[in-house]
Each structure stands twice: as structure tokens, then as C-alpha cells.
Amino acid sequence: MLLQAILLTLTIPLTLAQSDIDRPCGFKMAPCPFDMKCVPDNPRCPHPSRCPGHCEFKNKYDQCGGFTPRPHNCRNGFQCQDDPRLPPNCGMACDAPGICVPKETHFCGGFIGLACPRGLYCYDALDECDPENGGADCGGICL
Secondary structure, eight states: OHHHHHHHHHHHHHHHHHTTTTOEEETTOSOOOTTEEEEESSTTOOOGGGSEEEEEESSOOOEEOSSSSSOOOOOTTEEEEOOTTSOSOOGGGGTOOEEEEESSOOEEETTTTBOOOTTOOEEEOSSSOOTTTTOTTOEEEEO
């Protein structure tokens, strides 16, 4: 019983973190997060405020890697890595696909709070830096 309670407590944050991807939106429901947009489920409905939709990231990146018969390789100037926009997980180490990220990315956040260029959003760089555990200068990358 105690073990079940502990496991449930540990899985709730994962469920909540994943809930924004494909989360229902439209009909003036709760808006999507700042780095996502509401995409109508029906292509004939151009305005999500009048029909149901789901949340998708505003910025699209090619998928790469993963356990597929023919994994996609990134173009020149891009590298395949775990998607920092998703909640922490084992990612490509568990054969999940990654995304093609520009090799030259802008850095953001950190102690001085660097902002991203317009249209890009700051994401944790998926490193071991933890701002809650002595990492006051944790930075991210702009995607």
C-alpha cells in the first residue's frame, strides 16, 4: 500500500508535465502555454476560438534518431539531441526520437537572464545544472 502511494506520487509530476502536449484547446478554453499554439482539429475551421483544437509547439524541428528502421539524419549545420522542450526523460537513450537543433544556438537564462531573439523560447539545456541545487547560473538554449 505504501509502495503504491509512493509510486503514484512520483508519477503525478510526469503526467502533469506531459499534459501540455496535444492538450485540448479552442472554444475559448484555457490557452496553450506561451511556446505553443492552438491548432484546430478540423482543417475547415480557421479559428480555434470557434472549434476544438490541440496545443502544438510554435517552432517545429525535424525529428531524428530513435528506434526506427530508417532514422532521419539532420541536415548540415544541425545536430540530433533530446528535445529540451519535453519534460526530462531518458529520451534517445531509450530509443525515443530527438530533434535536429542548430549547432550554433543562442544561449539564454543564466545568472544575468539572457533573453532569446524574437520568436525563440528559452529551454533548459538538459544538463546536470539545477537552479534549485546550487546552480544559480544555469543557462538554456533558444529554440
